[in-house]
Amino acid sequence: MELSTVDFAELLQLRADVDAEIRRRESEEKAKAAKQVLELIRTHGLDIEDIASKSAKLGSVPATSTRKPVEAKxxxxxxxxxxxxxxxxxxxxxxxxxxxxxxxxxxxxx
CATH class of the missing domain: 4.10.430 (H-NS DNA Binding Protein)
Structure with a gap:
């Protein structure tokens, strides 16, 4: 498709259609990922609390972490x-x- 030959109104409609398709596919991808995660949880006999507590221990930085103040030189x-x-x-x-x-x-x- 040669965009330079497309009418302005058609371009706007095309953009709206593309945005809608992106939102739809993003929703599908998230649902697919959630399904895969749930399958892994069931397969390995885990629950959400196990996952959350273990991911915190694996290096994710808590939002409330504080840094030690730098000493004066x-x-x-x-x-x-x-x-x-x-x-x-x-x-x-x-x-x-x-x-x-x-x-x-x-x-x-x-």
Whole structure:
């Protein structure tokens, strides 16, 4: 089919038809996959709870996982409450320190 020769209204209808067919096939594929999964569950004597708990143990990351905070690598020499991990944008106090001609290494936490 040469699309450049198709009327605009026909193109719109074609797009609608294609979208509808995609939705229909997607639904079929999902139903087919669900049927296969249920067959595997029955074949191996499992239940949904077994599958859910085992998949969590196989490396899926829970949605509520938290990361350990990164430790600070640099600290202000006069104000210990000001620290920086060395990641991301430099804090203003670090920029001021560097602008004053001091070395970043002088701020390192040892």
């Amino acid at each position: 640099y600290r202000h020499p006069d104000d210990a409450s000001l620290s920086w991990t060395g990641r991301g944008r430099k804090p203003l106090w670090v920029v001021a320190w560097l602008d004053a001609g001091h070395a970043l290494e002088a701020l390192q936490i040892k």
